[in-house]
Amino acid sequence: MIGDQLKLRPGELVAGILRGDHRSIARAISAVENETEAGRAIMQGIHPHLGRAHVIGITGSPGAGKSTLVSELIGEFTRRGKSVGVVAVDPSSPFSGGAILGDRIRMERHSLAERVFIRSLASRGHLGGLSRAVFKVVDVLDAAGFELIIVETVGAGQSEVEIAEIADTRVVVCPPGLGDDVQAIKAGILEIADILVVSKADLPLADKTELDLRFMLSVTKHAPRQPCIVRVSAVNGTGVTELADAIGSTTRSAGGRRGSGSRERMRRLFAQEAGNVLRKRLSTLDSAALDALCDAAARGEIGHEDAVLNAIRLAMNSGS
Numbered sequence: 001m002i003g004d005q006l007k008l009r010p011g012e013l014v015a016g017i018l019r020g021d022h023r024s025i026a027r028a029i030s031a032v033e034n035e036t037e038a039g040r041a042i043m044q045g046i047h048p049h050l051g052r053a054h055v056i057g058i059t060g061s062p063g064a065g066k067s068t069l070v071s072e073l074i075g076e077f078t079r080r081g082k083s084v085g086v087v088a089v090d091p092s093s094p095f096s097g098g099a100i101l102g103d104r105i106r107m108e109r110h111s112l113a114e115r116v117f118i119r120s121l122a123s124r125g126h127l128g129g130l131s132r133a134v135f136k137v138v139d140v141l142d143a144a145g146f147e148l149i150i151v152e153t154v155g156a157g158q159s160e161v162e163i164a165e166i167a168d169t170r171v172v173v174c175p176p177g178l179g180d181d182v183q184a185i186k187a188g189i190l191e192i193a194d195i196l197v198v199s200k201a202d203l204p205l206a207d208k209t210e211l212d213l214r215f216m217l218s219v220t221k222h223a224p225r226q227p228c229i230v231r232v233s234a235v236n237g238t239g240v241t242e243l244a245d246a247i248g249s250t251t252r253s254a255g256g257r258r259g260s261g262s263r264e265r266m267r268r269l270f271a272q273e274a275g276n277v278l279r280k281r282l283s284t285l286d287s288a289a290l291d292a293l294c295d296a297a298a299r300g301e302i303g304h305e306d307a308v309l310n311a312i313r314l315a316m317n318s319g320s
């Protein structure tokens with residue numbers, strides 16, 4: 001039966017991942033993304049094989065030129081003999097650089113196709129769930145032996161924080177013509193960025209964007225890290241080499257997911273996950289004590305905050 005043949009065998013998939021087999025990788029990603037039993041077994045199986053990849057986060061507003069940049073970087077890194085995994089999280093345009101990339105892969109035939117793996121993840125409008133999925137997909141690609149893993153996400157509030165948690169190197173893409181937006185986003189990006197890319201450097205306003213960024217950096221010299229600025233134009237084919245060099249020189253510098261920053265990252269992940277676990281337990285818990293607590297809260301007999309803490313205690317003691 002076809003159904004039987006397609007059935008996921010975690011052990012075989014793990015072996016396939018470790019061999020770098022693309023079909024196994026794709027199927028394993030689906031399993032871990034959907035949080036199936038097989039997915040959990042796969043994550044356990046690959047656990048001893050993690051921590052080798054250099055993870056690069058690329059973030060910026062929609063249309064900033066991220067996917068185009070990813071495409072250029074794939075070309076540059078593979079020319080340097082590297083293997084590259086890509087995870088694109090972009091609800092608006094699921095890897096719009098795909099066309100360019102498809103052409104390139106067709107041009108260079110098998111060799112490149114084997115050393116590059118691209119996966120788009122749909123945003124589920126659920127930040128915790130999404131970042132969890134991205135962590136896992138990055139781990140699968142890491143276990144598969146990709147030397148560089150690029151994560152493309154739309155930078156908007158929370159997701160900038162997410163990328164800081166995932167990546168060893170954080171690249172923030174700043175397209176020309178942001179105007180006052182540069183000011184608006186500066187607080188967030190300066191804290192997380194290792195590299196600021198002025199994208200679409202062929203456009204006239206790119207000079208102004210670069211000046212704005214340089215000014216921002218000059219007034220925040222006390223910041224713990226000073227990001228570097230690289231101008232890139234996909235149209236003119238300039239700046240990609242410099243960007244790849246800059247990425248290379250940041251390897252494992254400032255913490256990253258396996259470095260000194262990992263304790264903080266785990267703590268934030270726990271805080272996020274704890275909410276999910278509690279929410280699930282509380283909404284499914286069958287408990288007379290909880291019913292009584294809800295009634296008491298509804299009648300105003302117990303303060304809201306106390307009621308919530310009591311509910312959490314009930315959920316914790318219910319075990320599972």
Ligand SMILES: Nc1nc2c(ncn2[C@@H]2O[C@H](COP(=O)(O)OP(=O)(O)O)[C@@H](O)[C@H]2O)c(=O)[nH]1
Pocket residue numbers: 060061062063064065066067068069093096097199200201202203232233234235236
């Ligand atoms: N002029 C110019 N346009 C670019 C450049 N890079 C990307 N674009 C265009 O910007 C638009 C958005 O690019 P895309 O890579 O999909 O941005 P993303 O949404 O950040 O992934 C597309 O129409 C690209 O053709 C560049 O270097 N110069």
Ligand SMILES: [Mg+2]
Pocket residue numbers: 066067068090093094095096097152
């Ligand atoms: Mg994109």
